[in-house]
Structure formats: C-alpha cells, structure tokens
Amino acid sequence: MGDNDQGFVRVLLFAALRDQAGWGERRIPVSPADTLTALELWKTLDLGPWSSSWRVAINQVLADPQSPVRAGDELAFLPPFTGG
Amino acid sequence: MGDNDQGFVRVLLFAALRDQAGWGERRIPVSPADTLTALELWKTLDLGPWSSSWRVAINQVLADPQSPVRAGDELAFLPPFTGG
Amino acid sequence: MESSNLGNADLASCVEVVIHAQPFDPWMALERWLEGAPASAMFLGRVRPEDHQGRALEALELAHYPGMCEQRIRADAHRLRDHHGADRVLVLHRVGRLPPGEPIVLVAVTADRRGPAQRCCAAVLEALKHDAPFWKREWRAGQGTWLCANTPL
Amino acid sequence: MESSNLGNADLASCVEVVIHAQPFDPWMALERWLEGAPASAMFLGRVRPEDHQGRALEALELAHYPGMCEQRIRADAHRLRDHHGADRVLVLHRVGRLPPGEPIVLVAVTADRRGPAQRCCAAVLEALKHDAPFWKREWRAGQGTWLCANTPL
Numbered sequence: 489m490g491d492n493d494q495g496f497v498r499v500l501l502f503a504a505l506r507d508q509a510g511w512g513e514r515r516i517p518v519s520p521a522d523t524l525t526a527l528e529l530w531k532t533l534d535l536g537p538w539s540s541s542w543r544v545a546i547n548q549v550l551a552d553p554q555s556p557v558r559a560g561d562e563l564a565f566l567p568p569f570t571g572g
Numbered sequence: 573m574g575d576n577d578q579g580f581v582r583v584l585l586f587a588a589l590r591d592q593a594g595w596g597e598r599r600i601p602v603s604p605a606d607t608l609t610a611l612e613l614w615k616t617l618d619l620g621p622w623s624s625s626w627r628v629a630i631n632q633v634l635a636d637p638q639s640p641v642r643a644g645d646e647l648a649f650l651p652p653f654t655g656g
Numbered sequence: 657m658e659s660s661n662l663g664n665a666d667l668a669s670c671v672e673v674v675i676h677a678q679p680f681d682p683w684m685a686l687e688r689w690l691e692g693a694p695a696s697a698m699f700l701g702r703v704r705p706e707d708h709q710g711r712a713l714e715a716l717e718l719a720h721y722p723g724m725c726e727q728r729i730r731a732d733a734h735r736l737r738d739h740h741g742a743d744r745v746l747v748l749h750r751v752g753r754l755p756p757g758e759p760i761v762l763v764a765v766t767a768d769r770r771g772p773a774q775r776c777c778a779a780v781l782e783a784l785k786h787d788a789p790f791w792k793r794e795w796r797a798g799q800g801t802w803l804c805a806n807t808p809l
Numbered sequence: 810m811e812s813s814n815l816g817n818a819d820l821a822s823c824v825e826v827v828i829h830a831q832p833f834d835p836w837m838a839l840e841r842w843l844e845g846a847p848a849s850a851m852f853l854g855r856v857r858p859e860d861h862q863g864r865a866l867e868a869l870e871l872a873h874y875p876g877m878c879e880q881r882i883r884a885d886a887h888r889l890r891d892h893h894g895a896d897r898v899l900v901l902h903r904v905g906r907l908p909p910g911e912p913i914v915l916v917a918v919t920a921d922r923r924g925p926a927q928r929c930c931a932a933v934l935e936a937l938k939h940d941a942p943f944w945k946r947e948w949r950a951g952q953g954t955w956l957c958a959n960t961p962l
Contacts, residue, residue, distance in 0.1 A: 503719055503791035504802040541804075545789070548724035564721060564789075570803045571718065571749065571790020572701065572761050572781060587872055587944035588955040625957075629942070632877035648874060648942075654956045655871065655902065655943020656854065656914050656934060683836035690853070692910030698851040699923060700843070757845030770852065774931050781923060 495519070497529065497557050500564040505542070509535050518559050526563055527553040541568050579603070581613065581641050584648040589626070593619050602643050610647055611637040625652050671733045673726050673747045680748050682762045689746050693766030697777035701761040703754045707794045708803060714795045718751045718760065721789035732783035740776035742767040747780065749790065824886045826879050826900045833901050835915045842899050846919030850930035854914040856907045860947045861956065867948045871904045871913065874942035885936035893929035895920040900933065902943065 496515040506512045516532070518524060526544045530553075544553045545564040557563050580599040590596045600616070602608060610628045614637075628637045629648040641647050672689065674680075682700050690696050703716045733745040746764040754760065763781050767773035784790075785806050792803045825842065827833075835853050843849050856869045886898040899917040907913065916934050920926035937943075938959050945956045 500721070502721055502789065503793070507802070545721070545724060548721070548727060564724070566721070566789055567791060567802065568805060569786065569789055570792040570806050571720070571788050572785035572806065584874070586874055586942065587946070591955070629874070629877060632874070632880060648877070650874070650942055651944060651955065652958060653939065653942055654945045654959050655873070655941050656938035656959065683840045687836045692855055692858075694855055694857045696853040696855075698853070699927065700849040700851070701923065702845055702847055702849075704847045704921075705845075768857075770854065770931075770934060774852065774927070774934075778927050781927075 495559050497524075497559065498562045499529070499533070500562065502564065503567045505535070505565050505567055509533070518557070520559055522559075523556055525554050526551065526557050526565075529557055529563065530565065542566060543568075579643050581643065582646045583613070583617070584646065586648065587651045589619070589649050589651055593617070602641070604643055606643075607640055609638050610635065610641050610649075613641055613647065614649065626650060627652075670737060670744045671730055671747075672745070673729045673733065674749075675720060675722070675726060676748060676750050677752050679754075679758060680750065680762070682748070682759050685746070685748055685762060686764055689744075690764065690766065693743060694768055695770045695773040696764060696766045697770070697773035698762070698764045699777055699781050700759060701781075703756045703758050703760060705756040707796055707801075711796060713756055714797070715753050715755055716758075716760070717753045717793040717795060717800060718749075719791045719793070720749075720751050725789050728788045729784060732787055733780055736776050736779045736783060737765075740767075740779065741772045742776035745776065745780060747784065749784070749788075751790070753795070823890060823897045824883055824900075825898070826882045826886065827902075828873060828875070828879060829901060829903050830905050832907075832911060833903065833915070835901070835912050838899070838901055838915060839917060842897075843917065843919065846896060847921055848923045848926040849917060849919045850923070850926040851915070851917040852930055852934050853912060854934075856909045856911050856913060858909040860949055860954075864949060866909055867950070868906050868908055869911075869913070870906045870946040870948060870953065871902075872944045872946070873902075873904050878942050881941045882937060885940055886933055889929050889932045889936060890918075893920075893932065894925045895929035898929065898933060900937065902937070902941075904943070906948070 497518050499514045499516055501509050501512050543566045544551050547562050581602050583598045583600050585593050585596055614622055627650045628635050631646050707713045729747050737745050743766045748762040750760050763777050765773050765777040793800045860866045882900050890898050896919045901915040903913050916930050918926050918930040946953045
C-alpha cells in the first residue's frame with residue numbers, strides 16, 4: 489500500500505453488493521488508534537444488514553468478519569462466488 | 573457369412589496368439605453334424621495349452637469357451653485387451 | 657478494474673492461470689500448452705443458452721476480484737496438483753460479457769496416468785467454483801440478475 | 810485386415826466412434842465435434858516415451874479386431890451415456906505403429922452439467938481399456954513385445 493493509503497482502509501464491493509451500494513471502491517479514514525473489525529466497518533457504511541452468506545477478504549485473503557482492520561488494509565466484501 | 577463359408581468355421585487369432593501361431597486367419601472345415609465347442613476347436617489347432625486369461629468371441633460377440641461353434645461362424649481367440 | 661489487462665501467464669511453471677477479458681480459443685490454447693503428456697484430462701465450460709429459470713439468455717456477465725482471484729486459483733491448483741500426483745495444470749477463465757456458447761472456463765491437467773489427470777482436473781474445477789472470487793450475472797431483455805449460487809455438480 | 814480402411818463415423822448420432830489407421834489431430838476433431846455444449850469433459854492419451862520397464866521406447870504398435878472393436882465401443886458408449894445422463898460421446902482411437910508422444914485415444918463427452926460429462930468420460934475410457942479388443946506391442950531395438958495388461962488407473 490502506498491503512502492496515500494496511510495490513515496485509510498480501502499474498501500471494495502463486488503457484484504450484487506456493488507450494485508446495491510452504487511459504488512465499488514472507497515477510502516474510509518481510520519485513526520491508527522482504532523481497533524475496528526471488518527463487520528464494524530461494514531456497519532459504518534450504512535449498506536443494510538450483514539448477510540452470513542457473504543465473505544470478507546482482508547488484503548486479498550479470506551478473513552473472519554470479526555477480524556480487525558487497520559489503516560493501509562484493503563478490505564473486500566464478497567457475495568457468494570459463482571464462477572467456473 | 574457367404575456361401576463360401578458353409579462347411580467351415582472362420583478362425584481368427586490376434587496379437588501374441590497370432591505371432592505364436594504364425595497365422596491370423598484360417599478356415600477350418602466342420603461337418604453340419606458336429607457339436608464342437610470353441611475350446612475343443614482350439615485343441616484341434618495344435619497351438620498349445622489354453623490360458624484362462626484369453627477370451628473367445630463367436631461372430632464378434634464374447635462367448636464362453638464352452639459355447640458350441642457351427643459351420644458359418646467366425647470364431648476369434650483373444651489375448652487380454654490392452655487398448656485405451 | 658474489471659476490464660483491465662488480466663493476462664498472468666506463468667509459462668515456465670507447472671501451473672498456468674490466465675483470466676481473459678476477451679474470448680479465448682480453447683483448442684489453440686491446448687495445442688500450445690499440452691505438449692506430449694501421456695495423459696491429459698480437460699474440461700471446457702461454455703455459456704448455456706438459457707438462464708437459471710430456463711428462459712432464453714441474452715448474455716452472461718462474469719466479474720472477478722483481480723489479484724485475489726488469480727492467487728486463489730494458483731494456490732488451489734498447486735495444492736491439488738501435489739495431492740493428486742499430477743504434472744501440470746492450466747486454468748483459463750473468462751470475465752466480461754459473454755454470449756451463449758462462448759467458452760467460460762478451460763481446465764487441463766497432465767499426468768503420467770489417466771487417474772491422477774482426471775481426478776485433479778475435476779478437483780481444480782470444483783475449487784474454481786467454490787473458492788475463487790468470480791460472480792455471474794445473467795442478462796435478459798436488458799435486465800441483469802446476479803446469481804446467488806453455483807450450478808449443482 | 811488390420812490396416813484396412815477403418816473410418817466409421819456416425820455423425821448424426823449421439824455417439825461417434827472412429828478407429829484411425831493414420832494420425833488424428835485431437836484439436837481439429839474437438840473443434841469440429843463439440844459445438845457449443847455447456848459442459849465438455851475430454852481425455853487425451855498419448856504414447857509414453859518409455860516402455861513398461863522404463864526404457865526408451867521406439868514405437869508403440871496398436872492392433873485391433875475390426876468390426877467387433879467399433880461395435881463394443883459404440884455399445885459401451887451408448888450404455889454409459891444413458892447411465893450418466895450425458896449428451897454426446899466421441900471416441901477416436903489409433904491403430905498401427907505410433908512414435909512416442911503421438912495421440913492414441915481421445916474421449917470427449919458433452920452434457921448439460923460438469924458432473925455427468927466428467928463421470929461419463931472417465932467411464933467410457935475405462936470401458937475402452939477393459940472391453941474393447943485392442944492390443945499394444947512395444948517396440949525397442951527392433952524387437953516387439955505384446956503387453957499382457959493395461960496400465961493401472
């Protein structure tokens with residue numbers, strides 16, 4: 489992550505979540521002292537209730553929704569995969 | 573089977589059996605009254621002892637070695653299949 | 657992000673994974689990649705002519721999470737290659753908007769024997785479906801619908 | 810008998826079986842035959858570089874029982890197609906003398922879903938190996954040796 493990402497979490501939405509929100513990528517300011525979980529950050533985005541069928545990736549690795557996110561992280565919210 | 577096959581069993585050998593015998597195809601005369609089995613016919617060919625790993629086809633259909641063969645039949649002796 | 661240049665060949669290695677934003681020719685890819693392996697198992701998936709409700713489909717759209725997607729497929733392919741004792745694994749996957757009949761996914765696995773090739777090919781395909789961040793959207797009469805689940809095995 | 814004209818295409822039908830006395834191009838065959846099926850599973854087997862004892866192989870010779878061979882494969886393919894709920898089955902098999910790396914057998918199965926396509930493709934290949942009257946002879950230093958058994962799965 490570059491210097492520009494300091495103080496921010498880069499949040500990505502995909503597929504149905506992206507359409508529903510009307511955006512695909514945002515930089516959310518967080519203070520270095522914050523100990524926010526992925527799920528807590530979701531709630532600050534005002535995108536409605538969380539679904540247990542969705543998954544979370546932190547820095548492109550699947551993570552528990554209760555995992556902490558920190559400034560500089562890339563956080564993605566992922567609907568069920570339907571590839572192949 | 574054509575008229576020429578009346579009174580004969582057409583015998584086919586394949587692969588190792590063919591090499592061992594030195595021939596691949598023969599017409600063996602049989603009388604209409606004969607009730608010869610495939611195995612009995614094998615013995616008349618003087619090709620050595622029968623192996624239980626070999627198979628018999630009568631008119632291109634797998635058959636028990638004890639099945640009867642009749643004039644006009646095509647009888648094949650088959651080593652284990654190794655295709656694919 | 658979804659339509660950036662996605663090529664990510666790993667030619668020298670035993671695992672090659674490429675996400676294509678444009679149509680790929682499965683036969684040219686196989687001819688180039690397979691060489692003379694004794695056993696090669698392959699799977700090609702194409703866009704169905706119908707949507708999940710059986711109505712005529714206009715197009716299928718495929719989105720992915722660039723970077724994470726290739727990483728996940730590559731990690732799964734390496735793991736399954738080792739597990740099944742296969743030799744090389746190729747995965748090509750389309751993203752973008754695809755008409756019915758267009759290739760979506762090609763998996764090819766080489767091995768010394770047919771069993772490892774076939775088992776590894778099937779396992780890589782399942783891994784792709786369940787572990788890789790791809791999403792399908794069906795288009796019909798100008799309306800798009802994201803699919804919620806994969807087709808059954 | 811072994812080198813007669815062996816073509817036996819059954820183009821209009823759901824099962825196509827051809828015994829080739831000359832090399833075939835698997836990719837051209839697949840491109841021509843597969844059309845736009847949603848799921849296609851394929852297997853390609855080639856001549857190994859080594860004989861069954863691990864020594865360099867000069868050539869592999871394949872003999873068959875013309876007529877019976879095609880009949881058995883076709884009957885197995887129809888039965889397995891129905892059993893697995895597949896759509897179409899293609900089997901190409903070489904006979905004659907083949908150098909290492911040369912295609913011996915191509916099996917391709919189309920279906921609406923990946924499961925039936927993969928299962929039927931594997932089953933047709935096993936049937937070929939165990940039920941069809943083909944015989945392999947390994948050539949090395951001018952000496953031919955008929956194989957007694959198939960490679961393990």
